[in-house]
Amino acid sequence: MTPHDAGFLLLAVIAAFFANEIWRALGVVLSARLDEDGALFAWVRMVATALVAGLVAKLVLSPSGGFALAPLWLRLGSAGVGIAAYTLGRRSLALGVAAAEVALVLGVVALGA
Numbered sequence: 001m002t003p004h005d006a007g008f009l010l011l012a013v014i015a016a017f018f019a020n021e022i023w024r025a026l027g028v029v030l031s032a033r034l035d036e037d038g039a040l041f042a043w044v045r046m047v048a049t050a051l052v053a054g055l056v057a058k059l060v061l062s063p064s065g066g067f068a069l070a071p072l073w074l075r076l077g078s079a080g081v082g083i084a085a086y087t088l089g090r091r092s093l094a095l096g097v098a099a100a101e102v103a104l105v106l107g108v109v110a111l112g113a
Helices: 003-031 039-061 065-069 072-088 093-111
Strands: none
Touching: 039 072, 072 093
8 A cells, every 4th residue: 555545545534534423413413402202203213113124134035145155044043033132132132133143153153154
């Protein structure tokens, strides 16, 4: 990597940082006026949930890369383990994701894939 490339990379990282921080600061300022129980906030939560559900469905039913090596039954089973852990863990998203990941990795290792 030449010094010119390193300088360009550093400039890109700094520009990306400030572009992100502007929106974060604006979000903090504007969120003070939002009603968490209001219709707008409920709609945003529903859209976010639908996007995550769609992404998970695509990853499980139509994976790409190394994830496609796991059979469908294993992907569905690990998703089920994650949902069960999420439910039993008092709606802990981190617990659900970790349990599904562990189930998938252990299943792939057991299959020797």
